[in-house]
Amino acid sequence: xxxxxxxxxxxxxxxxxxGELAYQFSPEAGRAVxxxxxxxxxxxxxxxxxxxxxxxxxVYATTVVHPxxxxxxxxxxxxxxxxxxxxxRVEDIAPEQVQIGQRVRFRVHQGGGEExxxxxxxxxxxx
Amino acid sequence: MDGLQRGSAAVVxxxxxxxxxxxxxxxxxxxxxxxxxxxxxxxxxxxxDVDGLFSATTQSRLSVLALAEYLGIDPPFLGSTIxxxxxxxxxxxxxVGAIALGLCNxxxxxxxxxxxxxxxxxxSVREVNPYETPFKPFMPASAYALAASRHMHEFGxxxxxxxxxxxxxxxxxxxxxxxxxxxxxxxxxxLSSRMVSYPFTVRDCCLVTDGGGAIVVTSAERAxxxxxxxxxxxxxxQSVTHASISSMPDLTVTGAxxxxxxxxxxxxxxxxxxxxxxxxxxxxxxxxxxxEDLGFCKKGEGGAFVSGGxxxxxxxxxxxxxxxxxxxxxxxxxxxxxxxxxxxxxxxxCGARQVKNCEVALAHGNGGVLSSQATVILGTQATL
Numbered sequence: 224x225x226x227x228x229x230x231x232x233x234x235x236x237x238x239x240x241x242g243e244l245a246y247q248f249s250p251e252a253g254r255a256v257x258x259x260x261x262x263x264x265x266x267x268x269x270x271x272x273x274x275x276x277x278x279x280x281x282v283y284a285t286t287v288v289h290p291x292x293x294x295x296x297x298x299x300x301x302x303x304x305x306x307x308x309x310x311x312r313v314e315d316i317a318p319e320q321v322q323i324g325q326r327v328r329f330r331v332h333q334g335g336g337e338e339x340x341x342x343x344x345x346x347x348x349x350x
Numbered sequence: 351m352d353g354l355q356r357g358s359a360a361v362v363x364x365x366x367x368x369x370x371x372x373x374x375x376x377x378x379x380x381x382x383x384x385x386x387x388x389x390x391x392x393x394x395x396x397x398x399d400v401d402g403l404f405s406a407t408t409q410s411r412l413s414v415l416a417l418a419e420y421l422g423i424d425p426p427f428l429g430s431t432i433x434x435x436x437x438x439x440x441x442x443x444x445x446v447g448a449i450a451l452g453l454c455n456x457x458x459x460x461x462x463x464x465x466x467x468x469x470x471x472x473x474s475v476r477e478v479n480p481y482e483t484p485f486k487p488f489m490p491a492s493a494y495a496l497a498a499s500r501h502m503h504e505f506g507x508x509x510x511x512x513x514x515x516x517x518x519x520x521x522x523x524x525x526x527x528x529x530x531x532x533x534x535x536x537x538x539x540x541l542s543s544r545m546v547s548y549p550f551t552v553r554d555c556c557l558v559t560d561g562g563g564a565i566v567v568t569s570a571e572r573a574x575x576x577x578x579x580x581x582x583x584x585x586x587x588q589s590v591t592h593a594s595i596s597s598m599p600d601l602t603v604t605g606a607x608x609x610x611x612x613x614x615x616x617x618x619x620x621x622x623x624x625x626x627x628x629x630x631x632x633x634x635x636x637x638x639x640x641x642e643d644l645g646f647c648k649k650g651e652g653g654a655f656v657s658g659g660x661x662x663x664x665x666x667x668x669x670x671x672x673x674x675x676x677x678x679x680x681x682x683x684x685x686x687x688x689x690x691x692x693x694x695x696x697x698x699x700c701g702a703r704q705v706k707n708c709e710v711a712l713a714h715g716n717g718g719v720l721s722s723q724a725t726v727i728l729g730t731q732a733t734l
Contacts, residue, residue: 283601284496286547289546290488300595310481312485
Protein backbone atom coordinates (compact mmCIF):
# COMPACT_ATOMS: atom_id res chain seq x y z
CA UNK A 224 0.00 0.00 0.00
CA UNK A 225 1.62 3.28 -1.03
CA UNK A 226 1.96 5.83 1.72
CA UNK A 227 3.22 9.34 1.80
CA UNK A 228 6.64 8.67 3.26
CA UNK A 229 8.38 11.74 4.68
CA UNK A 230 11.17 13.01 2.45
CA UNK A 231 14.55 11.98 3.88
CA UNK A 232 15.68 15.59 3.54
CA UNK A 233 12.75 16.82 5.62
CA UNK A 234 13.50 14.39 8.47
CA UNK A 235 17.17 15.43 8.33
CA UNK A 236 16.34 19.15 8.43
CA UNK A 237 13.78 18.62 11.22
CA UNK A 238 16.56 17.07 13.32
CA UNK A 239 18.92 19.93 12.44
CA UNK A 240 16.22 22.37 13.50
CA UNK A 241 16.33 20.70 16.93
CA GLY A 242 20.12 21.04 17.00
CA GLU A 243 20.75 17.41 16.09
CA LEU A 244 22.95 15.98 13.31
CA ALA A 245 20.97 13.00 12.09
CA TYR A 246 22.11 10.18 9.84
CA GLN A 247 20.77 6.81 8.82
CA PHE A 248 21.99 3.39 9.85
CA SER A 249 21.53 0.29 7.75
CA PRO A 250 21.11 -2.75 10.05
CA GLU A 251 21.70 -5.16 7.17
CA ALA A 252 24.90 -3.46 6.06
CA GLY A 253 25.91 -2.71 9.64
CA ARG A 254 27.03 0.77 8.72
CA ALA A 255 26.00 4.40 8.47
CA VAL A 256 24.37 5.87 5.38
CA UNK A 257 24.71 9.54 4.41
CA UNK A 258 23.18 11.55 2.76
CA UNK A 259 19.76 10.31 3.90
CA UNK A 260 17.78 8.34 1.33
CA UNK A 261 14.91 5.88 0.92
CA UNK A 262 17.10 2.81 0.42
CA UNK A 263 20.50 1.59 1.53
CA UNK A 264 23.18 1.91 -1.19
CA UNK A 265 25.09 -1.05 0.27
CA UNK A 266 22.25 -3.61 0.34
CA UNK A 267 19.33 -2.14 -1.58
CA UNK A 268 17.16 -2.60 1.51
CA UNK A 269 14.63 0.09 2.38
CA UNK A 270 15.09 -0.65 6.07
CA UNK A 271 17.04 2.32 7.37
CA UNK A 272 17.06 3.60 10.95
CA UNK A 273 17.47 7.24 11.86
CA UNK A 274 20.15 7.95 14.44
CA UNK A 275 21.57 11.10 15.98
CA UNK A 276 25.32 11.63 15.78
CA UNK A 277 27.38 12.47 18.85
CA UNK A 278 28.69 15.29 16.66
CA UNK A 279 32.39 14.46 16.80
CA UNK A 280 34.47 14.00 13.69
CA UNK A 281 37.75 14.45 11.86
CA VAL A 282 38.57 16.69 8.92
CA TYR A 283 39.02 14.40 5.87
CA ALA A 284 39.72 17.05 3.19
CA THR A 285 39.76 20.84 3.15
CA THR A 286 39.93 23.80 0.80
CA VAL A 287 39.75 27.57 1.08
CA VAL A 288 37.47 29.22 -1.43
CA HIS A 289 38.63 32.66 -2.61
CA PRO A 290 35.57 34.40 -4.00
CA UNK A 291 35.98 37.16 -6.58
CA UNK A 292 34.64 39.55 -3.96
CA UNK A 293 34.37 38.83 -0.27
CA UNK A 294 36.54 37.06 2.26
CA UNK A 295 38.04 33.58 1.79
CA UNK A 296 36.15 30.80 3.58
CA UNK A 297 36.56 27.15 4.38
CA UNK A 298 34.85 24.15 2.77
CA UNK A 299 35.67 20.77 4.27
CA UNK A 300 34.64 17.13 4.21
CA UNK A 301 34.16 15.80 7.73
CA UNK A 302 34.29 12.12 8.69
CA UNK A 303 31.97 11.71 11.66
CA UNK A 304 32.88 9.09 14.25
CA UNK A 305 29.78 7.03 13.42
CA UNK A 306 31.25 6.34 9.97
CA UNK A 307 29.65 8.84 7.60
CA UNK A 308 31.05 11.80 5.72
CA UNK A 309 29.49 15.15 4.93
CA UNK A 310 30.42 18.47 3.39
CA UNK A 311 30.58 21.31 5.89
CA ARG A 312 32.75 24.18 7.08
CA VAL A 313 35.07 24.53 10.07
CA GLU A 314 34.50 27.81 11.88
CA ASP A 315 36.15 29.75 14.72
CA ILE A 316 39.60 29.53 13.12
CA ALA A 317 41.07 31.08 9.99
CA PRO A 318 40.03 29.02 6.93
CA GLU A 319 43.64 28.21 5.99
CA GLN A 320 44.28 26.87 9.51
CA VAL A 321 41.84 24.01 9.03
CA GLN A 322 43.96 20.84 8.87
CA ILE A 323 43.26 17.34 7.65
CA GLY A 324 43.13 15.06 10.68
CA GLN A 325 41.92 17.84 12.99
CA ARG A 326 39.24 16.81 15.49
CA VAL A 327 36.06 18.84 15.20
CA ARG A 328 32.66 19.10 16.88
CA PHE A 329 29.27 19.74 15.28
CA ARG A 330 27.39 22.97 15.82
CA VAL A 331 24.17 24.01 14.12
CA HIS A 332 23.59 27.28 12.33
CA GLN A 333 19.89 27.95 12.55
CA GLY A 334 18.70 29.35 9.26
CA GLY A 335 16.35 32.28 9.00
CA GLY A 336 13.46 32.87 6.63
CA GLU A 337 13.88 30.58 3.62
CA GLU A 338 17.33 29.37 4.73
CA UNK A 339 17.38 25.88 6.24
CA UNK A 340 19.61 25.15 9.26
CA UNK A 341 23.21 24.08 8.46
CA UNK A 342 25.59 21.69 10.19
CA UNK A 343 28.98 23.34 10.73
CA UNK A 344 31.98 22.29 12.82
CA UNK A 345 34.44 23.91 15.21
CA UNK A 346 37.78 22.61 16.52
CA UNK A 347 37.18 20.32 19.50
CA UNK A 348 39.28 22.44 21.86
CA UNK A 349 37.20 25.56 21.20
CA UNK A 350 33.81 23.84 21.26
CA MET B 351 28.40 -11.39 -21.70
CA ASP B 352 30.61 -11.13 -24.77
CA GLY B 353 31.14 -7.39 -24.56
CA LEU B 354 32.80 -5.28 -27.21
CA GLN B 355 35.20 -6.85 -29.69
CA ARG B 356 38.74 -5.49 -29.90
CA GLY B 357 39.37 -3.76 -33.22
CA SER B 358 35.85 -4.29 -34.57
CA ALA B 359 35.37 -0.57 -35.23
CA ALA B 360 37.57 2.43 -35.84
CA VAL B 361 37.58 6.19 -35.57
CA VAL B 362 37.98 7.32 -39.17
CA UNK B 363 37.22 11.04 -39.13
CA UNK B 364 37.99 13.76 -36.59
CA UNK B 365 37.64 17.55 -36.55
CA UNK B 366 37.36 20.51 -34.27
CA UNK B 367 34.79 23.21 -34.93
CA UNK B 368 35.86 26.81 -34.43
CA UNK B 369 37.50 27.09 -31.02
CA UNK B 370 38.40 29.66 -28.40
CA UNK B 371 36.10 32.63 -28.82
CA UNK B 372 33.73 31.91 -31.69
CA UNK B 373 31.93 34.51 -33.82
CA UNK B 374 29.02 36.42 -32.28
CA UNK B 375 25.75 34.56 -32.51
CA UNK B 376 27.21 31.14 -33.27
CA UNK B 377 25.08 28.47 -31.60
CA UNK B 378 26.20 25.17 -30.16
CA UNK B 379 24.44 23.37 -33.02
CA UNK B 380 26.26 25.58 -35.55
CA UNK B 381 29.51 24.40 -33.95
CA UNK B 382 28.41 20.74 -33.92
CA UNK B 383 27.45 21.00 -37.61
CA UNK B 384 30.83 22.54 -38.45
CA UNK B 385 32.50 19.65 -36.67
CA UNK B 386 30.33 17.04 -38.40
CA UNK B 387 31.04 18.47 -41.87
CA UNK B 388 34.77 18.69 -41.25
CA UNK B 389 34.99 15.20 -39.68
CA UNK B 390 33.06 13.66 -42.58
CA UNK B 391 35.32 15.47 -45.06
CA UNK B 392 38.30 14.14 -43.11
CA UNK B 393 37.31 10.55 -43.94
CA UNK B 394 35.53 11.06 -47.26
CA UNK B 395 32.02 10.20 -46.07
CA UNK B 396 28.90 12.33 -46.41
CA UNK B 397 25.79 13.09 -44.36
CA UNK B 398 23.88 10.48 -46.40
CA ASP B 399 26.14 7.81 -44.89
CA VAL B 400 25.38 8.76 -41.28
CA ASP B 401 22.99 6.31 -39.61
CA GLY B 402 24.12 6.82 -36.00
CA LEU B 403 24.17 10.21 -34.30
CA PHE B 404 25.46 11.02 -30.82
CA SER B 405 25.80 14.31 -29.00
CA ALA B 406 26.19 15.77 -25.54
CA THR B 407 26.25 19.36 -24.36
CA THR B 408 25.20 21.33 -21.29
CA GLN B 409 23.37 23.94 -23.36
CA SER B 410 20.54 21.97 -24.95
CA ARG B 411 18.23 19.43 -23.35
CA LEU B 412 17.56 17.53 -26.58
CA SER B 413 20.68 18.33 -28.53
CA VAL B 414 20.70 15.20 -30.67
CA LEU B 415 17.24 16.08 -31.99
CA ALA B 416 18.33 19.63 -32.70
CA LEU B 417 21.39 18.33 -34.50
CA ALA B 418 19.47 15.76 -36.60
CA GLU B 419 17.01 18.48 -37.60
CA TYR B 420 19.79 20.94 -38.44
CA LEU B 421 21.63 18.37 -40.56
CA GLY B 422 18.42 17.24 -42.25
CA ILE B 423 18.96 13.57 -41.44
CA ASP B 424 16.93 10.87 -39.69
CA PRO B 425 19.48 8.41 -38.37
CA PRO B 426 17.91 5.26 -36.88
CA PHE B 427 20.39 5.13 -34.00
CA LEU B 428 20.68 8.06 -31.55
CA GLY B 429 22.76 8.42 -28.40
CA SER B 430 22.74 11.21 -25.84
CA THR B 431 24.40 9.67 -22.82
CA ILE B 432 25.48 12.63 -20.74
CA UNK B 433 27.82 12.00 -17.84
CA UNK B 434 29.87 15.17 -18.04
CA UNK B 435 33.12 15.58 -19.93
CA UNK B 436 33.63 11.84 -20.37
CA UNK B 437 30.34 11.47 -22.28
CA UNK B 438 32.16 11.14 -25.61
CA UNK B 439 34.33 8.24 -24.42
CA UNK B 440 31.07 6.54 -23.40
CA UNK B 441 29.64 7.35 -26.84
CA UNK B 442 32.58 5.60 -28.52
CA UNK B 443 31.90 2.41 -26.58
CA UNK B 444 28.19 2.66 -27.35
CA UNK B 445 28.90 3.29 -31.05
CA VAL B 446 31.20 0.25 -31.22
CA GLY B 447 28.43 -1.87 -29.68
CA ALA B 448 25.75 -0.46 -31.98
CA ILE B 449 27.92 -1.06 -35.05
CA ALA B 450 28.62 -4.66 -33.96
CA LEU B 451 24.88 -5.26 -33.56
CA GLY B 452 24.12 -3.77 -36.95
CA LEU B 453 22.10 -0.92 -35.44
CA CYS B 454 24.19 1.56 -37.40
CA ASN B 455 27.33 1.55 -39.52
CA UNK B 456 28.52 5.16 -39.57
CA UNK B 457 28.22 6.88 -36.20
CA UNK B 458 28.98 10.56 -35.73
CA UNK B 459 29.69 11.88 -32.23
CA UNK B 460 29.37 15.67 -31.88
CA UNK B 461 29.88 18.36 -29.29
CA UNK B 462 29.43 22.12 -29.14
CA UNK B 463 29.70 24.81 -26.48
CA UNK B 464 29.61 28.59 -26.40
CA UNK B 465 30.36 28.87 -22.68
CA UNK B 466 32.94 31.61 -23.15
CA UNK B 467 30.63 33.73 -25.32
CA UNK B 468 27.51 33.31 -23.18
CA UNK B 469 29.22 33.01 -19.78
CA UNK B 470 29.70 29.95 -17.61
CA UNK B 471 26.50 30.59 -15.63
CA UNK B 472 24.40 30.65 -18.81
CA UNK B 473 26.13 27.58 -20.22
CA SER B 474 25.17 25.14 -17.48
CA VAL B 475 22.29 24.94 -15.09
CA ARG B 476 23.35 25.24 -11.46
CA GLU B 477 22.04 22.26 -9.58
CA VAL B 478 21.23 22.60 -5.92
CA ASN B 479 22.48 19.79 -3.69
CA PRO B 480 20.96 20.42 -0.26
CA TYR B 481 23.91 18.65 1.41
CA GLU B 482 26.62 20.65 -0.40
CA THR B 483 25.35 23.88 -1.94
CA PRO B 484 24.76 25.66 1.43
CA PHE B 485 28.53 25.57 2.07
CA LYS B 486 29.19 27.48 -1.18
CA PRO B 487 31.93 25.34 -2.70
CA PHE B 488 33.15 26.95 -5.95
CA MET B 489 32.18 24.10 -8.24
CA PRO B 490 33.71 22.25 -9.82
CA ALA B 491 37.10 23.65 -8.70
CA SER B 492 36.52 23.13 -4.97
CA ALA B 493 35.66 19.45 -5.41
CA TYR B 494 38.97 18.83 -7.17
CA ALA B 495 40.74 21.02 -4.63
CA LEU B 496 39.43 18.77 -1.85
CA ALA B 497 40.85 15.78 -3.72
CA ALA B 498 44.16 17.61 -4.11
CA SER B 499 44.26 18.41 -0.37
CA ARG B 500 43.87 14.74 0.42
CA HIS B 501 46.58 13.73 -2.08
CA MET B 502 48.95 16.30 -0.58
CA HIS B 503 48.18 15.03 2.93
CA GLU B 504 48.58 11.33 2.20
CA PHE B 505 51.49 11.40 -0.23
CA GLY B 506 53.28 14.69 0.30
CA UNK B 507 52.32 15.98 -3.14
CA UNK B 508 53.25 19.66 -3.43
CA UNK B 509 51.80 22.73 -5.11
CA UNK B 510 54.97 22.83 -7.23
CA UNK B 511 54.23 19.33 -8.49
CA UNK B 512 50.68 20.33 -9.36
CA UNK B 513 52.10 23.38 -11.14
CA UNK B 514 54.43 21.12 -13.14
CA UNK B 515 51.33 19.64 -14.80
CA UNK B 516 50.19 23.10 -15.95
CA UNK B 517 53.69 24.00 -17.16
CA UNK B 518 53.98 20.78 -19.20
CA UNK B 519 50.54 21.38 -20.73
CA UNK B 520 51.60 24.90 -21.68
CA UNK B 521 54.79 23.65 -23.33
CA UNK B 522 52.74 21.25 -25.46
CA UNK B 523 50.24 24.03 -26.26
CA UNK B 524 53.03 26.21 -27.60
CA UNK B 525 53.58 23.48 -30.23
CA UNK B 526 49.88 23.43 -31.18
CA UNK B 527 48.74 26.27 -33.49
CA UNK B 528 45.10 25.65 -32.42
CA UNK B 529 45.83 26.20 -28.71
CA UNK B 530 44.25 29.12 -26.88
CA UNK B 531 47.30 29.96 -24.75
CA UNK B 532 50.27 31.37 -26.65
CA UNK B 533 52.68 32.47 -23.90
CA UNK B 534 55.14 30.43 -21.83
CA UNK B 535 54.28 29.57 -18.22
CA UNK B 536 56.56 28.81 -15.28
CA UNK B 537 55.98 27.01 -11.99
CA UNK B 538 56.38 30.32 -10.19
CA UNK B 539 53.85 31.82 -12.58
CA UNK B 540 51.30 29.14 -11.63
CA LEU B 541 51.90 29.53 -7.89
CA SER B 542 51.68 33.33 -7.91
CA SER B 543 48.46 33.52 -9.94
CA ARG B 544 45.12 34.39 -8.37
CA MET B 545 44.02 31.80 -5.81
CA VAL B 546 40.69 30.18 -6.68
CA SER B 547 40.20 27.29 -4.25
CA TYR B 548 43.30 26.27 -2.32
CA PRO B 549 45.61 24.68 -3.46
CA PHE B 550 44.52 25.79 -6.95
CA THR B 551 45.31 29.10 -8.53
CA VAL B 552 43.59 30.00 -11.77
CA ARG B 553 46.53 28.32 -13.59
CA ASP B 554 45.72 24.98 -11.96
CA CYS B 555 42.26 25.23 -13.53
CA CYS B 556 41.14 24.51 -17.07
CA LEU B 557 40.39 27.27 -19.54
CA VAL B 558 36.92 28.61 -20.20
CA THR B 559 36.58 28.64 -24.00
CA ASP B 560 34.02 28.01 -26.70
CA GLY B 561 34.45 25.07 -29.00
CA GLY B 562 33.19 21.82 -30.39
CA GLY B 563 33.87 19.14 -32.91
CA ALA B 564 32.96 15.68 -34.10
CA ILE B 565 34.37 12.25 -34.75
CA VAL B 566 33.22 9.49 -37.08
CA VAL B 567 33.20 5.84 -36.02
CA THR B 568 32.56 2.96 -38.41
CA SER B 569 33.16 -0.77 -38.73
CA ALA B 570 36.71 -2.01 -39.25
CA GLU B 571 35.57 -3.38 -42.59
CA ARG B 572 34.28 -0.06 -43.88
CA ALA B 573 37.22 1.83 -42.37
CA UNK B 574 39.65 0.14 -44.75
CA UNK B 575 38.37 1.99 -47.82
CA UNK B 576 38.26 5.51 -46.35
CA UNK B 577 40.57 8.47 -46.82
CA UNK B 578 42.82 8.24 -43.76
CA UNK B 579 44.44 5.47 -41.72
CA UNK B 580 41.86 4.11 -39.25
CA UNK B 581 42.37 4.41 -35.49
CA UNK B 582 41.00 1.08 -34.32
CA UNK B 583 39.12 0.93 -31.04
CA UNK B 584 41.15 -1.63 -29.11
CA UNK B 585 39.72 -1.13 -25.63
CA UNK B 586 36.96 0.64 -23.74
CA UNK B 587 36.15 0.85 -20.04
CA GLN B 588 33.94 2.94 -17.78
CA SER B 589 33.30 3.49 -14.11
CA VAL B 590 31.08 5.72 -11.98
CA THR B 591 32.07 6.01 -8.32
CA HIS B 592 29.82 8.89 -7.20
CA ALA B 593 28.08 12.04 -8.41
CA SER B 594 28.90 14.59 -5.68
CA ILE B 595 32.33 14.93 -4.12
CA SER B 596 31.11 14.24 -0.56
CA SER B 597 30.08 10.76 -1.74
CA MET B 598 33.41 9.86 -3.39
CA PRO B 599 34.64 6.81 -1.46
CA ASP B 600 38.37 7.72 -1.45
CA LEU B 601 39.43 11.13 -2.79
CA THR B 602 42.81 9.79 -3.88
CA VAL B 603 41.52 6.88 -5.99
CA THR B 604 39.30 7.49 -9.03
CA GLY B 605 37.16 5.27 -11.22
CA ALA B 606 39.98 5.49 -13.78
CA UNK B 607 41.35 2.44 -11.96
CA UNK B 608 38.37 0.30 -13.00
CA UNK B 609 37.86 1.99 -16.38
CA UNK B 610 41.53 1.53 -17.24
CA UNK B 611 41.63 -2.12 -16.16
CA UNK B 612 38.59 -2.90 -18.30
CA UNK B 613 40.04 -1.09 -21.32
CA UNK B 614 43.49 -2.70 -20.93
CA UNK B 615 41.91 -6.16 -20.65
CA UNK B 616 39.87 -5.65 -23.82
CA UNK B 617 42.90 -4.24 -25.66
CA UNK B 618 45.20 -6.96 -24.27
CA UNK B 619 47.68 -4.16 -23.59
CA UNK B 620 49.11 -2.46 -20.52
CA UNK B 621 50.41 1.00 -19.70
CA UNK B 622 53.93 0.12 -20.89
CA UNK B 623 52.59 -0.27 -24.42
CA UNK B 624 50.86 3.12 -24.63
CA UNK B 625 52.76 5.62 -26.81
CA UNK B 626 50.69 8.73 -26.13
CA UNK B 627 48.35 9.55 -23.25
CA UNK B 628 45.50 12.06 -23.46
CA UNK B 629 44.00 12.67 -20.00
CA UNK B 630 41.13 14.94 -19.05
CA UNK B 631 43.01 17.70 -17.19
CA UNK B 632 40.20 19.84 -15.87
CA UNK B 633 42.54 20.62 -12.95
CA UNK B 634 46.20 19.85 -12.38
CA UNK B 635 45.43 17.11 -9.83
CA UNK B 636 43.54 15.17 -12.53
CA UNK B 637 46.66 14.37 -14.52
CA UNK B 638 48.40 13.08 -11.39
CA UNK B 639 45.43 10.97 -10.29
CA UNK B 640 44.87 9.46 -13.73
CA UNK B 641 48.55 8.67 -14.33
CA GLU B 642 48.45 6.73 -11.06
CA ASP B 643 45.09 5.02 -11.55
CA LEU B 644 45.87 4.08 -15.16
CA GLY B 645 49.09 2.43 -14.04
CA PHE B 646 51.74 4.79 -15.42
CA CYS B 647 53.14 5.16 -11.90
CA LYS B 648 52.32 3.88 -8.43
CA LYS B 649 49.62 5.43 -6.26
CA GLY B 650 51.08 8.43 -4.49
CA GLU B 651 54.00 8.84 -6.88
CA GLY B 652 52.19 10.97 -9.44
CA GLY B 653 53.61 14.22 -8.10
CA ALA B 654 57.18 13.07 -8.57
CA PHE B 655 56.27 11.46 -11.91
CA VAL B 656 55.10 14.74 -13.49
CA SER B 657 58.07 16.77 -12.21
CA GLY B 658 61.26 17.65 -14.04
CA GLY B 659 59.59 17.92 -17.43
CA UNK B 660 58.83 14.19 -17.55
CA UNK B 661 55.42 14.68 -19.22
CA UNK B 662 56.42 17.79 -21.19
CA UNK B 663 57.69 17.73 -24.80
CA UNK B 664 60.90 15.70 -24.83
CA UNK B 665 59.98 13.93 -21.57
CA UNK B 666 59.73 10.21 -20.92
CA UNK B 667 55.93 10.00 -21.46
CA UNK B 668 53.94 12.14 -23.90
CA UNK B 669 50.88 13.38 -21.99
CA UNK B 670 48.24 15.82 -23.26
CA UNK B 671 50.09 16.63 -26.44
CA UNK B 672 47.56 19.20 -27.66
CA UNK B 673 48.08 21.32 -24.52
CA UNK B 674 45.07 19.87 -22.74
CA UNK B 675 42.13 21.53 -21.10
CA UNK B 676 44.65 23.63 -19.20
CA UNK B 677 46.16 25.39 -22.22
CA UNK B 678 44.59 24.27 -25.52
CA UNK B 679 40.82 24.48 -25.16
CA UNK B 680 38.15 23.70 -22.58
CA UNK B 681 34.57 24.43 -23.57
CA UNK B 682 33.19 22.62 -20.50
CA UNK B 683 33.00 19.00 -21.69
CA UNK B 684 36.48 18.40 -23.04
CA UNK B 685 36.36 14.63 -23.60
CA UNK B 686 35.87 14.78 -27.38
CA UNK B 687 39.16 16.63 -27.87
CA UNK B 688 41.09 13.80 -26.19
CA UNK B 689 39.86 11.46 -28.92
CA UNK B 690 40.59 13.94 -31.72
CA UNK B 691 44.20 14.38 -30.56
CA UNK B 692 44.71 10.65 -29.99
CA UNK B 693 43.60 9.88 -33.56
CA UNK B 694 45.79 12.62 -35.04
CA UNK B 695 48.82 11.32 -33.13
CA UNK B 696 48.22 7.79 -34.46
CA UNK B 697 47.99 9.18 -38.00
CA UNK B 698 51.17 11.21 -37.61
CA UNK B 699 49.41 14.52 -38.35
CA CYS B 700 50.65 16.51 -35.37
CA GLY B 701 53.61 18.45 -36.77
CA ALA B 702 55.88 19.91 -34.10
CA ARG B 703 54.14 18.01 -31.31
CA GLN B 704 54.06 14.65 -33.08
CA VAL B 705 55.06 11.69 -30.90
CA LYS B 706 57.48 9.40 -32.75
CA ASN B 707 56.50 5.82 -33.60
CA CYS B 708 53.01 6.35 -32.24
CA GLU B 709 51.04 3.11 -32.53
CA VAL B 710 48.84 3.03 -29.41
CA ALA B 711 47.02 5.99 -27.83
CA LEU B 712 45.00 6.17 -24.64
CA ALA B 713 42.26 8.77 -24.19
CA HIS B 714 40.80 9.05 -20.72
CA GLY B 715 37.69 11.12 -20.06
CA ASN B 716 36.49 12.47 -16.73
CA GLY B 717 33.03 13.76 -15.93
CA GLY B 718 31.34 15.54 -13.07
CA VAL B 719 33.68 15.90 -10.09
CA LEU B 720 35.96 12.88 -10.69
CA SER B 721 32.62 11.05 -10.98
CA SER B 722 32.38 9.29 -14.35
CA GLN B 723 35.58 7.87 -15.81
CA ALA B 724 35.93 6.37 -19.28
CA THR B 725 39.00 5.06 -21.09
CA VAL B 726 39.35 4.45 -24.83
CA ILE B 727 42.47 2.77 -26.23
CA LEU B 728 43.08 3.32 -29.94
CA GLY B 729 45.67 1.71 -32.19
CA THR B 730 46.97 1.70 -35.74
CA GLN B 731 46.60 -1.15 -38.22
CA ALA B 732 49.86 -2.62 -36.87
CA THR B 733 48.27 -3.21 -33.44
CA LEU B 734 45.41 -5.39 -34.68
